[in-house]
Amino acid sequence: MKRKKMTFTAGMVIFFGLLVICGGSESEAQTNQIMDLSNYKIQDLVRSSGIIASKPLPVIATIVGSPEPRENIAERAIVYLKLEPGTQVKPGDEFTIARWGREVMHPVTGKKIGNAVRVPGVVVILDNQGEIVPARVQKSFAPILYGDLILPPIPIPPTAMPLRFAENITGTIVAAAEQEENISERVAVFIDRGTQDGVIKGDLFSIYEEPYLTKEGEKSKGPFPLFKVGEGVVISVNTETSTLLITKSFQAIYVGDAILSGRGR
Numbered sequence: 276m277k278r279k280k281m282t283f284t285a286g287m288v289i290f291f292g293l294l295v296i297c298g299g300s301e302s303e304a305q306t307n308q309i310m311d312l313s314n315y316k317i318q319d320l321v322r323s324s325g326i327i328a329s330k331p332l333p334v335i336a337t338i339v340g341s342p343e344p345r346e347n348i349a350e351r352a353i354v355y356l357k358l359e360p361g362t363q364v365k366p367g368d369e370f371t372i373a374r375w376g377r378e379v380m381h382p383v384t385g386k387k388i389g390n391a392v393r394v395p396g397v398v399v400i401l402d403n404q405g406e407i408v409p410a411r412v413q414k415s416f417a418p419i420l421y422g423d424l425i426l427p428p429i430p431i432p433p434t435a436m437p438l439r440f441a442e443n444i445t446g447t448i449v450a451a452a453e454q455e456e457n458i459s460e461r462v463a464v465f466i467d468r469g470t471q472d473g474v475i476k477g478d479l480f481s482i483y484e485e486p487y488l489t490k491e492g493e494k495s496k497g498p499f500p501l502f503k504v505g506e507g508v509v510i511s512v513n514t515e516t517s518t519l520l521i522t523k524s525f526q527a528i529y530v531g532d533a534i535l536s537g538r539g540r
Contacts, residue, residue, distance in 0.1 A: 307437075308437070308438045309435045309436065309437055309438065310435065310436045310437075310438055310477070310508055310522070311434075311435055312432055312433060312434055312435060312436055313434040313435065316461075317520075318431075318432055318434075319416050320461065320463060320520070321432040321463075321510050321511075321520065322394060322397075322414075322416065322429060322431070322432060323393070323395065323416035323417065324394070324452045324463035324510065324511070324518050324520070325373070325376075325391060325392045325393045325394045325452055325463075325518070326391075326392050326465075326511060326516070326518060327379050327388055327389040327391055327392070327449070327450070327465050327513070327515075327516040328375075328389050328390055328392045328513075329388065329389035329390075329515060329516075330389075332373065332375070332392065332424060332426055333426060333427055334359055334424050334425065334426065335358065335359060335362050335364070335370060335425045335426060335427065336356040336357055336358045336359060336362065336364075336370075336408075336424075336425040337356065337357050337422065337423070337424055337425065338355070338356060338372070338419070338420070338421055338422065338423045338424075338425070339355055339356065339357045339407065339421065339422075340354070340355035340407070341353060341354050341355060341421075347418035347419065347420070348412060348415075348418065348419040348420065348421075349415055349418070349419070350396070350412050350413075350414060350415040351411065351412060352411070352412045352419075353401075353409055353410070353411055353412075354398065354409070354410055354411075354412060354419070355407050355408070355409055355410075356398070356400075356407065356408050356409075356410050356425055357406060357407050358406055358407070358408060363403070364400045364403050364408065365400065365403050366400055366401055366402060366403060367399065367400065368399065368400040369397055369398070369399050369400075369413060369428050370397070370398055370399075370400070370410075370426060370427065370428055371394055371397060371425070371426045371427065371428055371429045372394065372395050372397060372398055372412075372419055372423050372425060372426075373392050373393065373394055373395075373423065373424045373425075373426045374392065374393045374394075374395060374420070375390055375392060375424065376390055376391040376392060376393055377390065377454075378390055379391055379449055379465065381447070381449055381467060382447060382448075382449060382530050382531035383447055383531065388449055388467065388515070388516060389515075391450060391452070393417070393452070394416065394429065395415060395416055395417040395418065395419045395420075395423065396412055396413070396414050396415040396416055396417070396419050397412070397413045397414040397428075398410040398412055398413060398425065399411050399413045432510070436476065436477045436508070436510075437477050438477050438478075438479050438508065439475065439477050439478050439479065440478075440479055440536065440537040440538065441473060441474075441475075441478050441536040441537065442536065442537065443536065444468055444472055444473060444474060444478070444480075444536035445468075445534065445535050445536075446466050446467045446468040446472070446533070446534045447466065447467050447531060447532070447533060447534065448464050448465070448466055448482065448519070448528070448529070448530055448531065448533075448534060449465050449466065449467050449530065450464065450465045451463070451464050451465075451530060452464065452465065452518070456529070456530075457527040457528075457529070458521060458524070458527065458528040458529065458530075459521065459527065459528065460505075460521050460522065460523060461521065462520075463510070463518055463519070463520055463521075464507065464518070464519050464521065464528075464530075465517070465518055465519070466480070466509075466516065466517050466518075466519050466534055467515070467516060468515075468516070468517060468534075469512055469513045469514045469515045469516050469517050470513070470514050471514050471515060474509055474512055474517050474536075475509070475512060476509050476510060476511065476512055477508065477509060478508070478517075478536055479506060479507070479508050479509075479536070479537065479538065480506065480507050480508075480509070480519060480534040480535065480536055480537075481503055481505075481506055481534065481535050481536075481537060481538055481539035482503065482504050482505040482506060482507060482521075482528055482532050482533070482534055483501040483502065483503055483504065483533045483534070483535065483539075484501070484502050484504045484528075484529075484532055485529065485531045485532050485533065486501070501533070503525065503539060504525050504526050504527070504528050504532065505521055505522075505523050505524040505525055505526075506521075506522050506523040506538070507519035507520055507521045507522055507523075507534075508520050508522055519534075
């Protein structure tokens with residue numbers, strides 16, 4: 276069962292408590308540890324995990340049709356794209372398929388962070404004559420739908436990524452990419468920290484469970500006892516949010532759990 280959501284006040288006390296318990300034990304320097312991303316399933320997960328977008332996306336086109344009606348469009352299928360005015364493409368160009376999704380609200384503050392954007396696949400342009408052009412689904416990570424958006428290409432992830440143990444970056448898991456309630460290893464989640472907070476790709480974060488506190492407990496002065504439930508590595512970064520791949524889970528992880536950069540305790 277999902278744990279009870281903490282209050283904003285309790286959450287802030289917990290973050291300060293993390294700094295007291297775990298802060299200052301890691302180096303800002305890049306470590307000699309490497310995260311292996313060569314497995315094709317991990318590659319697909321990294322490419323499809325998506326982002327939280329708080330601003331309009333740079334849309335190139337929209338999927339508006341196919342040679343015959345389909346409920347779900349799969350890999351190798353032909354689709355028709357309606358180009359945005361002024362957009363120029365050429366045969367062989369590859370683009371990202373994206374889907375503007377649900378609103379993401381911060382589990383502690385209750386404020387809207389943005390919208391989850393999924394990446395169900397990749398298309399390659401077949402012809403560039405006209406406002407509506409044919410394309411082939413080059414890669415599909417999930418069913419593709421009419422109305423899905425076409426964005427500039429996302430770089431293919433490297434097969435290995437150096438890890439960094441930064442100091443004292445705290446935050447919260449705000450959503451799971453696939454909306455899982457019980458989050459485990461090899462699941463992508465979104466965190467409320469990005470480049471403006473000093474986060475880079477390869478940053479390792481420790482994850483701490485969100486404690487349940489009675490009203491009497493919330494009035495107590497911290498730091499509160501915290502239990503580490505897992506670790507994750509940042510695989511993509513935006514200004515205000517990042518995508519974290521869960522690499523270790525010692526027990527179920529939940530939206531609302533606290534994060535602290537480095538291995539912690």
